[in-house]
Each structure stands twice: as C-alpha cells, then as structure tokens.
Amino acid sequence: MDASLGFLGRLVEERAQRILTRLEAKRGRGSTFAAAFSTVCEDLIAQGQAAQSGASPTGKDFEVAVREMLRTLQQLDILYSVVAHFEADVGRRDLPVGLLYLVDELVKDLLPQSADPLIHLDDRHMYSTLPILETLPGLLKPDTVTGIHPVAFNLPGLDPNNAMLAPILAHEVGHTSWRQGIASELDQETDQAAVKGALDIAVSKGVDASELTKMYASWGQELMCDVLAATLTGPSFLFASGVFLPGPGHAVLGTHPYPQDRVALTLRILERFDWIECIERQAPKTLQWFVDLAGRPELSGHPAETALRDSMSLIEPALLKVAENLCTKRLTASAFVERETELADFHRLQIPPAVLSGEASSPWLIICSTWMNEIVRFGDDPVALPRIAVDDRANRFSLKAVELAAIASCWGEDEPASA
Amino acid sequence: MSLLLHEQLMAAMAAPNILERLVVTPLLDETQVGPGSIDLRLGTEFIETERRSEAIIDPYGDVPAISDSDNQAFVPLGRHLVLHPGQFILGATLEFIRLPDSLGAQVLSRSSWGRLGLLVATAVAVQPGFAGCLTLELVNAGSLPIRLRPGLRVAQLQVWSSEGRTESSYATGDEKYRAPLGPQSNRLAWETDELDRIRSIGSKFLRADGP
Numbered sequence: 114m115d116a117s118l119g120f121l122g123r124l125v126e127e128r129a130q131r132i133l134t135r136l137e138a139k140r141g142r143g144s145t146f147a148a149a150f151s152t153v154c155e156d157l158i159a160q161g162q163a164a165q166s167g168a169s170p171t172g173k174d175f176e177v178a179v180r181e182m183l184r185t186l187q188q189l190d191i192l193y194s195v196v197a198h199f200e201a202d203v204g205r206r207d208l209p210v211g212l213l214y215l216v217d218e219l220v221k222d223l224l225p226q227s228a229d230p231l232i233h234l235d236d237r238h239m240y241s242t243l244p245i246l247e248t249l250p251g252l253l254k255p256d257t258v259t260g261i262h263p264v265a266f267n268l269p270g271l272d273p274n275n276a277m278l279a280p281i282l283a284h285e286v287g288h289t290s291w292r293q294g295i296a297s298e299l300d301q302e303t304d305q306a307a308v309k310g311a312l313d314i315a316v317s318k319g320v321d322a323s324e325l326t327k328m329y330a331s332w333g334q335e336l337m338c339d340v341l342a343a344t345l346t347g348p349s350f351l352f353a354s355g356v357f358l359p360g361p362g363h364a365v366l367g368t369h370p371y372p373q374d375r376v377a378l379t380l381r382i383l384e385r386f387d388w389i390e391c392i393e394r395q396a397p398k399t400l401q402w403f404v405d406l407a408g409r410p411e412l413s414g415h416p417a418e419t420a421l422r423d424s425m426s427l428i429e430p431a432l433l434k435v436a437e438n439l440c441t442k443r444l445t446a447s448a449f450v451e452r453e454t455e456l457a458d459f460h461r462l463q464i465p466p467a468v469l470s471g472e473a474s475s476p477w478l479i480i481c482s483t484w485m486n487e488i489v490r491f492g493d494d495p496v497a498l499p500r501i502a503v504d505d506r507a508n509r510f511s512l513k514a515v516e517l518a519a520i521a522s523c524w525g526e527d528e529p530a531s532a
Numbered sequence: 533m534s535l536l537l538h539e540q541l542m543a544a545m546a547a548p549n550i551l552e553r554l555v556v557t558p559l560l561d562e563t564q565v566g567p568g569s570i571d572l573r574l575g576t577e578f579i580e581t582e583r584r585s586e587a588i589i590d591p592y593g594d595v596p597a598i599s600d601s602d603n604q605a606f607v608p609l610g611r612h613l614v615l616h617p618g619q620f621i622l623g624a625t626l627e628f629i630r631l632p633d634s635l636g637a638q639v640l641s642r643s644s645w646g647r648l649g650l651l652v653a654t655a656v657a658v659q660p661g662f663a664g665c666l667t668l669e670l671v672n673a674g675s676l677p678i679r680l681r682p683g684l685r686v687a688q689l690q691v692w693s694s695e696g697r698t699e700s701s702y703a704t705g706d707e708k709y710r711a712p713l714g715p716q717s718n719r720l721a722w723e724t725d726e727l728d729r730i731r732s733i734g735s736k737f738l739r740a741d742g743p
Contacts, residue, residue, distance in 0.1 A: 141611070210576040210608045458550045463663055463711040465628055468558045513665075513713040516576065517628065520609060520683070521558035 122164025141204025211512030287338030649674020
C-alpha cells in the first residue's frame with residue numbers, strides 16, 4: 114500500500130477517534146444522537162485502519178481509494194461541526210422539566226415516527242426542528258440507526274423557556290412530521306389534476322414552471338404545519354401567531370403564503386372546531402383584529418400569486434383531513450368550556466391548573482387557558498399579545514402546570530415519567 | 533389551634549369553595565394523607581450554592597448568599613441528584629400548596645430521611661393564605677453522599693386550624709415569597725428598612741471611637 118494512503122488512513126482514524134471521545138458517556142435525553150454518531154465514527158476508524166494495514170478499503174484502485182479517503186476527511190469536518198454544535202445538548206439539566214415534557218408531548222402528538230428530542234438553544238433566536246441524521250447523508254448506512262432518530266428542537270436562545278409560544282414550536286415540529294410521511298399522505302388526499310390545472314394557467318402566462326412547483330410545495334408545507342398546530346393547540350396558535358404577524362399591507366410573493374391568508378385559514382379551522390364563540394366571549398377585540406387582518410392581502414395580481422392562492426384553496430380539504438387524522442389528542446372547545454370556570458379560579462389564585470376535578474390537564478388546555486386568562490388580565494387588545502408571550506410569570510406558571518400535569522398523568526397510567 | 537387529622541385533611545382538600553380549600557396539587561397518591569399529616573414529594577428544581585471567593589456571607593449585602601441564578605438544576609423524575617456530606621442546596625416540594633386564611637401549617641422532615649442524615653426543612657412555618665411550592669433547605673448532615681430522587685416523599689405537612697381567620701393573610705400582603713413555583717433564594721436583602729433602623733439605633737450606642 115502506498116504511504117500516502119496509509120497517512121490519510123491514519124488521519125481519518127485519529128480524527129474519528131477524537132470525535133468519538135467527545136461522545137463517550139453521553140446519556141439521557143438526546144443520547145440517540147451520540148449513539149448514531151459514535152457508530153459512524155467507529156466505521157470511519159475501521160476504514161482508516163484498513164487503509165493503514167494495506168488492505169484497500171473498498172477494493173478499488175489506488176487513485177480511487179485516495180480520493181475516497183480525502184472525501185472522508187472532508188466529511189469528518191462536517192461530522193465534527195455537527196457534534197460540536199449539539200454535544201452539550203445531550204442530557205442537559207439547565208432547562209425546566211415542564212419544557213422537556215412539553216417537547217415530549219409535541220413528539221407524541223405530531224410525529225408519526227416519533228423522535229428522540231435534543232433541545233438546542235439557537236443563537237439566531239429562532240424556532241425550528243432538524244432531523245439531525247439528515248446532515249450526514251454520505252456517512253450513514255441504511256442500518257446504522259435503528260429505532261427512533263434524534264431530532265433537534267431549536268429554541269430561541271434568549272427565551273427558551275417560553276410556553277406561550279409553544280404553538281409556534283408545534284408549527285416547526287410540523288416540518289419534521291412532513292418528512293416523516295405527512296407529505297405523501299397529503300399528496301394522496303390532494304386532487305392533483307385540479308392543482309395542476311391551477312398551476313398550468315400561470316405557466317401559460319409565462320411563469321417559470323420549475324419555480325412555481327417549488328413555491329407550491331413550500332406553500333403547501335407551510336400551510337400543513339399551520340393546520341397541524343392550529344388543530345392541536347386551538348386558539349393558542351392564533352394568539353401566538355399574532356405576536357409575529359405584520360399588520361395589513363402589501364403581500365410579498367415568496368416561500369411562505371401571505372400572513373393574511375394564513376390567519377384566515379387559522380380562523381376557518383377554529384370555526385370548524387367550534388372555538389370562535391369561546392374566543393369571542395373572552396377576547397372579542399382581539400378576535401376582531403384577526404378577522405380584520407384575515408384575507409385582506411393587497412394582491413399584486415401576478416399570475417403566480419393567483420395560481421398559488423387558488424391551489425392552496427384546492428388542497429385545503431386535504432390539509433384538514435391529514436391534520437385531523439394525526440392530531441388525535443387535539444384540544445377541543447368543549448373540553449375547554451367544560452373547565453372554563455375552574456380554570457379561571459386557578460388562574461386568579463395562581464394555582465397551576467395541572468389537575469382539574471381529579472383529571473390531569475393536557476398541555477394545550479393549560480396553555481390555552483393561560484392565553485385566555487392573561488388576555489383578561491392584560492386587556493383585550495392585540496398589542497397585549499406580545500406582552501403576554503414574554504411575560505415571565507405566565508410562562509413559568511404554564512411550564513410548572515405542564516410539568517405537574519405530565520407527572521400526574523404518568524402516575525395515573527402507572528408508568529414512569531420520561532427522563 | 534388544633535391539628536387536622538386524616539378525615540379533616542381530606543375534607544379540607546375537598547371543600548367546594550376554592551377559597552376555603554386546602555390545595556395540594558398534584559396529590560399523586562391518597563396514601564400521602566396520613567393520620568395527622570400529608571407527605572410531600574421532592575420536586576424537580578434545585579438551586580446549588582456556588583462557592584465564591586468572598587470571605588463572608590452578608591445576607592443583607594448586594595450579593596445574597598444564594599441567588600436564583602446560582603447553579604439552577606432541573607432533575608426530571610427518574611433521574612437523581614447527589615447531595616454530598618455537608619452540602620447544602622435548596623429544593624422545593626413537587627406539590628403546589630395553598631392554605632386558606634383559616635389554616636396554618638408546618639413542614640417537617642420525614643423521620644426515615646432524617647435517620648440517613650438528610651435535613652429537609654429548617655423554616656417550618658407556613659402562613660395562612662400561603663400559596664406555592666414550599667422551598668426545602670436540604671442538608672446532608674451524614675457522612676455518606678445521599679442520592680436524591682425527585683418524586684420521593686421527603687417531607688410532611690402538618691396542618692392546623694384556627695377558630696377564626698386572619699385579616700392579614702399571606703395572600704393579601706406584599707410577601708417576599710409569593711406563589712413560588714420552585715425553590716426561592718433568600719430575600720433578606722428586601723428587608724432594608726429593618727436593617728437601616730438597626731443601624732440607626734446602633735449609631736446611638738456607638739461612640740465615634742468605638743468598634
């Protein structure tokens with residue numbers, strides 16, 4: 114074996130070993146990440162050793178083998194950057210237990226193939242989710258990871274313990290649901306011919322077909338995530354969305370549907386599930402603000418805009434059907450109304466509403482009731498929404514209630530709470 | 533004042549009017565209610581004291597002995613925390629407690645833990661109208677490390693009834709430890725009026741050339 118191949122093999126072995134050392138003794142929540150990456154490192158160490166021992170790593174000729182070792186070295190850089198980014202998140206102990214349980218609920222309620230959540234505090238102050246193994250396409254063999262996969266839950270670094278914005282996190286979890294099979298389910302439920310017809314009109318008017326298809330896929334995915342979050346969490350999604358919404362104005366054609374159209378869709382979902390009367394009773398002015406905002410984008414009249422908005426209307430029944438099938442534990446208006454008075458008492462006396470009439474509350478009931486009661490406390494005004502979203506007391510209170518409810522629920526089922 | 537016994541405790545927790553109700557939530561197991569007390573479980577939040585370079589602790593100083601930001605640790609059920617001999621940390625009860633204005637209470641260590649050297653609570657009085665998770669001052673007075681597991685019963689609450697009800701309930705005052713949801717560090721530094729008065733009185737006794 115040529116000395117240069119042996120040298121490259123040694124580099125691969127040493128570097129993979131260094132990464133492997135960083136992953137040792139990583140236990141607890143998110144440890145499937147450490148396990149998967151350790152397996153990859155062990156494979157690379159074996160490849161490096163084979164290159165040094167004289168056996169060709171793949172049986173190919175010398176030039177190909179050298180090129181492959183060089184590529185492996187580059188992949189090790191990627192591997193290292195991912196490990197360095199997430200290693201401190203495995204089994205971390207600096208986050209409230211209620212937040213961990215809240216993430217667990219999102220996994221249970223929204224991910225068809227489950228996940229091992231790795232909570233990461235994002236330095237861009239954004240919510241997102243990332244199936245981490247997808248960052249290693251060239252290094253993972255099909256049988257490297259069996260069972261559940263690690264998924265990073267990126268939370269805003271400066272405000273990670275925010276329960277009031279959990280519905281926005283639910284939307285982001287929807288993107289991982291999309292990858293776990295929801296996309297194909299939506300495809301099956303969609304009237305493809307009708308959608309194609311709508312898009313073809315724009316193409317016939319000179320819109321680039323490839324670009325339009327990409328935008329259609331992106332808009333569909335975003336709306337699917339909205340529908341999942343609104344179906345699961347009820348009015349909380351509307352209120353949390355209000356924190357980020359721009360006011361009425363010109364809509365910009367891009368990767369996301371127009372905010373005004375998204376609000377209109379959320380309101381239709383809430384109406385479908387009988388929430389509107391309940392919101393109107395607690396927060397009539399806030400509701401009216403959303404109604405005024407909804408469905409009033411200042412349209413440009415561009416053929417792509419028309420095609421995309423038409424196609425979104427066409428897929429709406431499919432979006433709703435897929436969400437209803439998945440969100441079997443959605444918060445219902447009747448469950449909220451039944452407990453409304455009791456919830457108001459608990460909030461007034463600052464008692465976490467973890468157990469109501471002997472029954473453990475769902476996290477979505479807790480968060481919804483906090484939104485409703487805080488709107489009463491802060492005032493029924495849309496400008497109160499951002500203040501409620503960042504209110505420390507409301508967030509700590511909700512997370513504590515979620516924690517206690519999760520423990521009570523697991524205790525009732527005679528199952529230990531997840532660690 | 534009389535101690536509430538099992539039946540009275542159960543009745544107090546079932547009072548239809550929430551203002552009159554003794555709230556202990558979540559009460560995971562009814563066997564927590566004993567003949568004359570309610571067992572309380574260890575919660576999931578802890579504040580570990582940071583070792584600092586200051587030579588003394590001045591609870592009224594700018595930097596209190598323990599601040600909420602000191603090494604806050606969260607330990608989910610199923611995991612544990614090790615308390616070393618001589619170590620002191622703050623924990624809290626898992627249960628959120630609310631006493632009506634007509635009841636007072638005391639939180640006490642469970643004797644089984646005391647025999648292992650674990651001291652659970654030194655500030656035992658719980659005022660009428662208090663609402664919150666009770667802060668537990670956890671000290672390992674033994675010679676071996678103790679593994680603390682959230683969810684285990686570590687303390688007990690004795691509840692006392694009075695014939696009347698207080699007009700100055702803890703819930704109505706501007707109290708230092710109002711409705712805590714986890715362990716609270718000391719708030720002695722909030723009592724600056726008291727300290728100023730003591731200093732003022734002290735100055736009358738001290739000669740200019742005194743200590």
